Structures are given as C-alpha cells and as structure tokens.
Amino acid sequence: MAETARRELVDADVELESLELVHDLLEEWWPAVGEVPMQRRFAFETAVIEIAGNVVEHSRRLDGAPGRRFSLVLEADDRSLRARFEDNGLPAQVDLSTVTMASLDEEDGRGLALALVSLDRLEHLLVDGKNVWELECGRA
Amino acid sequence: MIEFDVRKEEGGTVVGPQGRLTMVSARAFRDTVTEVIERDGGTIVIDLAGTTFVDSSGLGALVACLKTARQAGGDLRIAAPTEQVTMVLGITNLDRVLRPRATVDEALRG
Numbered sequence: 001m002a003e004t005a006r007r008e009l010v011d012a013d014v015e016l017e018s019l020e021l022v023h024d025l026l027e028e029w030w031p032a033v034g035e036v037p038m039q040r041r042f043a044f045e046t047a048v049i050e051i052a053g054n055v056v057e058h059s060r061r062l063d064g065a066p067g068r069r070f071s072l073v074l075e076a077d078d079r080s081l082r083a084r085f086e087d088n089g090l091p092a093q094v095d096l097s098t099v100t101m102a103s104l105d106e107e108d109g110r111g112l113a114l115a116l117v118s119l120d121r122l123e124h125l126l127v128d129g130k131n132v133w134e135l136e137c138g139r140a
Numbered sequence: 141m142i143e144f145d146v147r148k149e150e151g152g153t154v155v156g157p158q159g160r161l162t163m164v165s166a167r168a169f170r171d172t173v174t175e176v177i178e179r180d181g182g183t184i185v186i187d188l189a190g191t192t193f194v195d196s197s198g199l200g201a202l203v204a205c206l207k208t209a210r211q212a213g214g215d216l217r218i219a220a221p222t223e224q225v226t227m228v229l230g231i232t233n234l235d236r237v238l239r240p241r242a243t244v245d246e247a248l249r250g
Contacts, residue, residue, distance in 0.1 A: 016164050020141075023160060023193070042224040049195050053163045104237050107204050110196035117231055 005032035005076045014059045014068035014087060022052045022072060033076040036139050043118035044081045044137055048074075050115040051085055051122075051133045057111075058131075059089040076139060080120075085133040092131050094124040141165070144172045145187075151248035152183030158190040161198035169198070173205040173216075182214045185247040188240075189220040194228055202238060219247040 007029040012018045026045055030036075036044075052072070059068045070087035099116055102109035116122055121136040142159035153176050161169055176184060186202065188194075194202075202218065209216035219241045221229060229235040241247040 019162055019164050020160075023162075038223060039227065042227050045193070046195065046224065046228060049162060049193070053195060053197065056163065101232060104233060105203065105207070107200035108196075110199055110232050114196055114228060114231060 003077075005029065005034070005074075007032070007074045009070075009072040011069050011071060014056055014070050014089060016056060018070070019049065019052050019056065022049060025072065025074065029074045029076075033081070033139075036076075036081070040081075040137065040139065044083075044135075047115040047118040047122070047135055047137075048072075048083050050111040050118075051083070051135060054111055054115075055085055055087050055089070055131070055133070058092050059087065062090045062092075079139065080136055081139050083133075083135040085131075086127075087131045088129075089131055091126050091129065092124065096122060096124065142168065144169065145190075146172070146176060148180070149185075149244070149248055152185050153180045154185045154187050154244055154248075156187035156190055160193040160195075161191050161201070162193065162195040163197040166197040166201040170201045170204055173201075174208055177205075177209050177212050177214065181212055183248065183250075184209050184214065184216045185244055186216065186218045187220060187244050188218055188222065188225055189244075191225060192222060194225045196228075196232075199228060199232060199234055203234065206238065217241060217247040217250075219244045 009025050068089050073084045075082045099112045101113040119137045123134045125132040142165040145156040206216045221240045
C-alpha cells in the first residue's frame with residue numbers, strides 16, 4: 001500500500017450512539033488499509049473504541065452540556081495505523097503515567113489501560129482549548 | 141444494534157449477545173442477564189459466539205453479572221469467545237475469573 005488510507009468522522013455529537021459511528025468508520029476504513037495482522041487490527045480497534053468511550057464519558061461526567069462535538073481521523077500508511085480525536089469538551093486532566101489495569105473484581109477502570117497496551121503511542125494533548133488524543137501503532 | 145438471544149437448556153439458561161457489547165449496550169446486557177438470574181437462577185451461560193466486539197464497559201458488565209449470579213447462589217460462565225474478545229480477556233486477566241469455555245455445552249456441564 002503506497003498511499004495513505006484516510007477516513008474522517010466530522011463534528012459528531014458527544015453521545016453514546018456516536019460510538020456506533022466510530023465502529024462503522026473503522027469497518028469502512030479497514031478494506032482501504034489493506035492487509036494487517038488480525039491481532040494488530042483488533043488491538044488498534046479496541047484502543048480507538050476505548051478512547052471514543054473516554055471522550056463521551058469524560059464529557060458526561062464533567063458537564064454533560066449540549067453542543068459537545070468530536071471529530072476523528074483514521075490514517076494508515078506502509079508503516080503505521082493512526083487515529084486522532086478532537087473534542088470541544090472541557091479540558092481533561094489526563095496523566096497516562098498513572099494508569100493501571102483494574103483488579104479482577106472491579107467493574108470499571110480498564111479502558112485507558114486497554115488502550116495503552118494496545119498501542120505503541122497514546123497521547124492526550126490540549127490544543128487551542130480542545131482535547132486531542134493521538135493514537136499510533138505499527139501495522140506489522 | 142445488539143440483540144440478546146435467551147434460551148433455556150438442560151443445565152442452565154443461555155444468553156447470546158448478537159453484535160457489539162460496548163458502552164452503548166452494556167446497560168441493556170446487564171438488565172437482561174439480571175432479569176434471567178432473578179427468573180431462572182442456577183447457571184447462566186453467556187454465549188459469545190455472536191459477540192463481535194467487547195470493550196471495557198462490556199467487560200465490566202460481565203464482571204457485574206458474574207457477581208450478581210454468585211450472590212444469587214448460582215454461577216455465570218462464558219463460552220465460545222471470538223478472537224477480539226479472547227484478546228481483551230487475556231490483556232485484562234479477566235480470563236482467570238470468567239474462564240471461557242470452548243462451547244456452550246462445555247459451559248453448561250461446568
């Protein structure tokens with residue numbers, strides 16, 4: 001695959017149902033990406049859905065205000081799979097260095113840990129007042 | 141959207157989520173399984189053969205349902221997980237407590 005395979009979700013509502021749109025976008029993107037080992041595909045997809053869920057949950061927990069929107073760009077080239085989320089929710093305070101996997105009897109607290117172990121790079125940034133998540137992993 | 145097939149078998153009740161078990165559907169899944177536990181009790185088998193994707197909310201719902209089943213004096217077992225589900229169960233170590241069985245029959249037998 002010589003070119004970049006790119007798909008974009010623009011200006012989606014920050015709400016639970018939008019996770020289905022993220023799933024649909026992934027399903028539309030994979031055929032354009034070409035061959036990727038199944039385990040790598042599952043890992044990347046899991047990370048993307050976990051971060052999408054985090055965007056929704058974070059917004060709901062902080063203010064639940066209407067008008068919260070997010071966008072998602074998926075890109076793949078010969079070397080890597082990448083995703084970038086942007087949302088206009090309140091700035092999130094995220095310290096990924098403190099994330100650990102929940103213990104076995106807990107019902108919550110696995111999302112970010114799952115995303116971290118599924119990727120080579122996960123970053124949360126604040127850019128022009130927007131929350132930005134960048135996800136990346138090698139495609140092989 | 142997800143659908144839940146519920147059927148009585150010899151040895152327990154089988155619940156089969158068809159589709160994605162995620163933050164979107166985790167609440168409906170918990171409600172369905174809780175209803176089955178209250179109605180039937182005993183062994184509940186979650187047939188994951190038709191569950192194409194599970195996220196952390198889906199895993200949390202499985203843990204919650206396991207607790208509910210055991211508190212009611214029964215048990216909850218999972219069967220036939222697909223590849224993505226097997227992967228997330230392994231990463232989170234939840235395969236130690238949910239201990240997936242290869243088939244529904246195996247899960248019903250214990």
